[in-house]
Amino acid sequence: xxxxxxxxxxxxxxxxxxxxxxxxxxxxxxxxxxxxxxxxxxxxxxxxxxxxxxxxxxxxxxxxxxxxxxxxxxxxxxxxxxxxxxxxxxxxxxxxxxxxxxxxxxxxxxxxxx
Amino acid sequence: xxxxxxxxxxxxxxxxxxxxxxxxxxxxxxxxxxxxxxxxxxxxxxxxxxxxxxxxxxxxxxxxxxxxxxxxxxxxxxxxxxxxxxxxxxxxxxxxxxxxxxxxxxxxxxxxxxx
Numbered sequence: 757x758x759x760x761x762x763x764x765x766x767x768x769x770x771x772x773x774x775x776x777x778x779x780x781x782x783x784x785x786x787x788x789x790x791x792x793x794x795x796x797x798x799x800x801x802x803x804x805x806x807x808x809x810x811x812x813x814x815x816x817x818x819x820x821x822x823x824x825x826x827x828x829x830x831x832x833x834x835x836x837x838x839x840x841x842x843x844x845x846x847x848x849x850x851x852x853x854x855x856x857x858x859x860x861x862x863x864x865x866x867x868x869x870x
Numbered sequence: 871x872x873x874x875x876x877x878x879x880x881x882x883x884x885x886x887x888x889x890x891x892x893x894x895x896x897x898x899x900x901x902x903x904x905x906x907x908x909x910x911x912x913x914x915x916x917x918x919x920x921x922x923x924x925x926x927x928x929x930x931x932x933x934x935x936x937x938x939x940x941x942x943x944x945x946x947x948x949x950x951x952x953x954x955x956x957x958x959x960x961x962x963x964x965x966x967x968x969x970x971x972x973x974x975x976x977x978x979x980x981x982x983x984x985x
Binding site for chain 1: 901903905910911912913914915918920926928929958960962964973974975976978979
């Protein structure tokens with residue numbers, strides 16, 4: 757079975773705080789892809805990152821960083837020095853190379869207060 | 871490039887009516903997906919397609935049908951709309967994951983209300 761769990765429904769931080777969004781996944785595939793997407797209040801879905809199951813290197817892009825750990829089936833997302841513009845719903849997603857199915861977690865709503 | 875285009879953007883239906891949502895992509899993508907987004911439920915996969923002429927069920931397929939007769943188009947049909955199908959529907963497409971660094975491209979969403 758394929759499943760993505762984002763246990764944090766809502767997170768509220770004050771600007772400049774660091775925040776980590778958790779993502780735990782389940783899959784029987786050996787080859788799969790993980791994604792993070794951002795959905796700002798305007799509603800569109802913005803691609804942030806894609807990672808394949810063979811690449812466990814952590815990635816940093818500006819204030820964003822991702823920690824992929826296959827041992828714990830987790831793909832966590834950290835925003836350093838958060839800003840008000842980071843306020844959005846963030847989705848983690850899992851693609852199965854076996855079936856082509858791509859499913860999303862329930863999303864985490866991040867509110868960054870000034 | 872238009873990317874992924876969904877039509878219509880808004881629609882109000884009465885219970886029992888039928889309608890079709892059209893998703894068109896101009897990027898020659900193999901994979902196409904239909905999701906629905908409801909408050910607190912995230913994006914749930916309805917149906918998807920891994921290539922022209924193929925379709926498969928997602929997490930919540932009941933009450934919906936799909937067709938992919940042409941590679942660029944993925945149609946989502948509601949044969950007899952129910953109030954529980956009130957939602958925002960997103961279409962997405964992506965290239966072959968194995969040969970590209972592809973991402974999932976989303977349409978702007980279609981807001982459907984069933985009275």
